[in-house]
Amino acid sequence: MSWGPPRKIRIILPPHLRGLAHISGELLLEVAGAPTVRSVLDALEATYPMLQGTIRDHVTQQRRPFLRFFACEEDLSHESPDTPLPDAVISGKEPLLILGAIAGG
Amino acid sequence: MSGVRVLVGTRKGAFILSSDGKREKWDVSGPHFAGWEIYHMKGSSANPNRIYASQTSGWFGQIIQRSDDGGKTWTQPGTPPGEATTAPGGTPKGESNKFVYDTSAESGKPLTTHQWYDGTQHPWEFKRVWHLEPSPTEPDTVYAGVEDAAIFRSKDGGKSWHELSGLRGHGTGPKWQPGAGGMCLHTIILDPANPNRIYIAISAAGAFRTDDGGKTWKPINKGLYSQYIPNPTEEVGHCVHRVAMNKSRPNVLFMQKHWDVMRSDDAGDNWKEVSGNLPTDFGFVIDVHAHEPETIYVVPIKSDGEHYVHEGKLRVYRSRTGGNEWEALTKGLPQKDCYVNVLRDAMAVDSLDKCGIYFGTTGGQVYVSPDAGDNWAPIVRDLPAVLSVEVQTLS
Numbered sequence: 478m479s480w481g482p483p484r485k486i487r488i489i490l491p492p493h494l495r496g497l498a499h500i501s502g503e504l505l506l507e508v509a510g511a512p513t514v515r516s517v518l519d520a521l522e523a524t525y526p527m528l529q530g531t532i533r534d535h536v537t538q539q540r541r542p543f544l545r546f547f548a549c550e551e552d553l554s555h556e557s558p559d560t561p562l563p564d565a566v567i568s569g570k571e572p573l574l575i576l577g578a579i580a581g582g
Numbered sequence: 583m584s585g586v587r588v589l590v591g592t593r594k595g596a597f598i599l600s601s602d603g604k605r606e607k608w609d610v611s612g613p614h615f616a617g618w619e620i621y622h623m624k625g626s627s628a629n630p631n632r633i634y635a636s637q638t639s640g641w642f643g644q645i646i647q648r649s650d651d652g653g654k655t656w657t658q659p660g661t662p663p664g665e666a667t668t669a670p671g672g673t674p675k676g677e678s679n680k681f682v683y684d685t686s687a688e689s690g691k692p693l694t695t696h697q698w699y700d701g702t703q704h705p706w707e708f709k710r711v712w713h714l715e716p717s718p719t720e721p722d723t724v725y726a727g728v729e730d731a732a733i734f735r736s737k738d739g740g741k742s743w744h745e746l747s748g749l750r751g752h753g754t755g756p757k758w759q760p761g762a763g764g765m766c767l768h769t770i771i772l773d774p775a776n777p778n779r780i781y782i783a784i785s786a787a788g789a790f791r792t793d794d795g796g797k798t799w800k801p802i803n804k805g806l807y808s809q810y811i812p813n814p815t816e817e818v819g820h821c822v823h824r825v826a827m828n829k830s831r832p833n834v835l836f837m838q839k840h841w842d843v844m845r846s847d848d849a850g851d852n853w854k855e856v857s858g859n860l861p862t863d864f865g866f867v868i869d870v871h872a873h874e875p876e877t878i879y880v881v882p883i884k885s886d887g888e889h890y891v892h893e894g895k896l897r898v899y900r901s902r903t904g905g906n907e908w909e910a911l912t913k914g915l916p917q918k919d920c921y922v923n924v925l926r927d928a929m930a931v932d933s934l935d936k937c938g939i940y941f942g943t944t945g946g947q948v949y950v951s952p953d954a955g956d957n958w959a960p961i962v963r964d965l966p967a968v969l970s971v972e973v974q975t976l977s
Contacts, residue, residue, distance in 0.1 A: 493617060493642055497658075527658050530679045531642040543641040577641040 483507045486517055486562070487572035491544075494532070494575070498525040503572060512567045514546055515558035532575060547574040586932050587652065587974040588940055589633065590948055591620035594966035596635060598653045601961075605938055605952040608961045614656060615647065622713050622927055625974040629721040633974075634740055636711035636726070644710050646678040646726075646740045659740040678740050681708050681728055684747035696730065697759040706730045706750070713927060715770035719777075727767035731758060731784040735796070746796035749782070754801065754818040761785035761821050761840075768926055769825045773832045781835065781850060786821035789837065791850050802850030806839060823866045824926045828875035836878050836905070838868040838926075843880055845905050856905020861892050867929035871954060872937045876904040879931075879939060879955060881924040890921040898941070900955045914958035915949065922947070927970035934975055942968025 488504040495501060508520045515538075522529045533540050538558070540546070546553040549563045549571050565571040588599040595613030614620075618637045626632040631652045637645040647656045660678035683706055685694070698704035709729040717723035722739040732750055734743040758765060766785055773779035778795045781802075788803040801818050811819040821840035828834065837844040837853065841864050844853040857863035864885035871877035878901050884892050891897065896915040899908040922943035932938040939955050942948045946965040951958045 491641075493639065496616075497642075497645065526660055527645075527679075529660075530644070535680045536682055541641065541643060 480511050483509045484512050484567055485569060486512055486520075486566060487569060488517065488521065489572045489574045489576075491575065491577045493577070494528060497527055497531065500525075511559075512562045513559050514553060514556070514562070514573075517562070517573060518558075543578045545576055545578060547576065548572070584934060585976045586934070586938065587625070587630075587976060588930070588948065588950075588961065589623040589625065589653070589970075589972045589974070590942055590962075590965065590968060591622050591635070591927075591970035592942075592946070592966040592968050593619055596620040596623055596637075597962070597965060599948065599961050603934055605934075605950055606959075610962060611653065614653070618645075619710075620969065621710060622970040622972070624714050624716055624972045626716040626721045626724075627718050628716070630974055630976060632716070632721050632739075634714040634716060634724050636714055638710040644679050644681060644708070646711070646714075646743075648678075648740050659738075678742070681711070681726070681734055681743050682745075683708065683732060683750070684745040686747075689747050689751070696755050696765060697757060699760060703756060706732070709764060712766045712768045713770055715772060718772060718774060725770050725772070725780075727770050727782060729764045729766040730760075731765045731767040731787060733767055733770065733780075733782055733796070746792075748792070748797045749790060749799045752790070752799050752801070754787070757816070757818050758784065758787035759819065769822070771825060771827050771835075774829045775832050779832075779849075781825060781827070783822040783825045783837075785823065786840075787818050788820040789822050789825055789835075789850055802846075803853070804851065805846075805853030805855075806844065807842070807855075808840065810840070824868045826868045826870050826878070828870040828872070831875045834875065834904075836868050836870060838865050838880055840864065841885075843868065843905060856901070858901070858906035858908055860899055860908050865924075866926040867924050867941060869929045869931050869939070871939075872931050872933040873935075874902070874937075874954075877902050877954070878905065879929065880908075881929070881941065883923060889923050891923070894919050894921060896920045896922065896943070898939070898951075898955055898958075911951070911955040911958070913956065914951075920945075925969055927972075928968050930971050930973040932973045932975045938973070940971050940973050942971040944968065 548566045584603040590597040595616045597612035600609045615637045621636045623635040633649045635647040648659045649656045695703035711726045713727040715725040726734040733746045769783035771781040783789045790799045792799045806820045807814045808820045824838045833849045835846045843857045846853045862882045865883045895917045898911040901908045922945035929941040937954045939951045944967040948961045
């Protein structure tokens with residue numbers, strides 16, 4: 478299936494990672510190919526290499542245990558990383574939220 | 583004019599405390615990396631403006647930070663934003679936060695598991711960097727002690743890290759086990775007289791030494807006695823909390839074990855207990871006076887359940903005889919209603935003529951004694967819980 482030209486995906490990062498990447502507010506990131514969690518993270522890490530290893534493991538590519546992926550009021554954390562993102566995220570109507578679990582102090 | 587720069591890692595950021603040689607008035611900068619755990623910071627003695635920091639988080643993992651201007655500005659020594667993260671051949675560039683255990687058949691073999699809390703075997707999983715030890719001669723070379731226990735080295739200023747896997751390949755790994763703080767390699771001592779000799783210590787495996795620059799290692803735990811392992815005199819399994827050395831006598835080591843204060847006069851080959859008249863021989867920190875190699879310092883802690891100072895009194899104990907005979911140092915320290923801990927990397931000494939002693943507490947105080955322990959004063963009182971204290975003596 479062809480996905481045509483790159484899509485612009487809205488991403489909201491947790492504050493600690495915004496600080497690490499020296500960005501503020503919401504990100505708008507161009508993602509090539511099928512817009513999935515994996516392709517979004519590939520694009521994110523390519524643009525902000527300092528985020529490598531902070532969201533998913535360097536080697537196994539597994540999501541870090543205390544991080545979650547939400548979109549359209551749904552928890553995508555346990556979906557396959559290759560599942561296409563919801564249409565509302567692909568169209569830019571809704572952002573993909575990456576956030577830390579509410580734990581610790 | 584001479585001065586000091588105290589590098590303080592806390593549960594919620596880093597702080598840098600600066601003073602002149604009198605060590606009376608202090609400038610406090612920070613928090614750097616606000617909200618992140620800073621397990622350790624240490625400056626390069628080959629280039630004092632270069633400081634390495636371990637920034638870590640249970641959520642987001644490990645970050646290495648580096649300053650080349652004495653802590654004013656910091657960068658991650660990895661690929662700058664906007665540059666490709668893969669080399670032309672497609673292989674990932676080594677990023678500064680990438681710590682990957684060596685699993686190659688040649689050098690990483692054979693260790694893949696260690697003992698878990700319940701005695702079963704558990705795979706090695708990287709969690710964080712506990713200690714950074716810059717080379718005394720090469721500013722771009724720095725060692726990292728990590729959890730789960732292993733030692734890594736960077737030769738490019740912290741950009742890429744490679745495990746010295748001979749330590750895990752020693753073969754005793756299945757008997758290593760995590761202490762309450764995790765299975766961490768927390769102490770790295772580079773022998774100033776012999777660049778091929780490195781000492782390390784692990785909770786709870788014990789102390790190890792290499793004499794060939796990190797290729798091969800041997801446990802150096804003879805004389806240690808630990809009731810919490812089935813064979814109390816086992817070759818490995820001891821919960822060593824800290825090892826310290828005076829640079830003028832690299833064969834003499836002092837150790838704060840879980841319980842027992844120990845010394846070795848033969849580079850760790852044999853240890854003997856020197857707890858003497860301490861009120862309790864449990865503790866985390868131990869350090870040696872910069873100019874008097876028989877003068878050592880500990881902070882006894884009530885254990886096993888409490889992990890705060892004895893009798894509500896914050897007392898540093900000093901021995902001027904290399905152990906056994908200890909005196910309590912209390913002047914300027916709280917002597918009632920005090921229930922803090924002093925963690926294993928949270929004591930340091932400067933090398934000014936009058937040796938300064940520093941330590942930080944889990945209550946957020948950092949204390950200094952500008953006269954080798956006779957008198958103490960707080961530099962700061964209200965930081966987040968202090969994880970580590972290092973000091974740079976500046977000329």
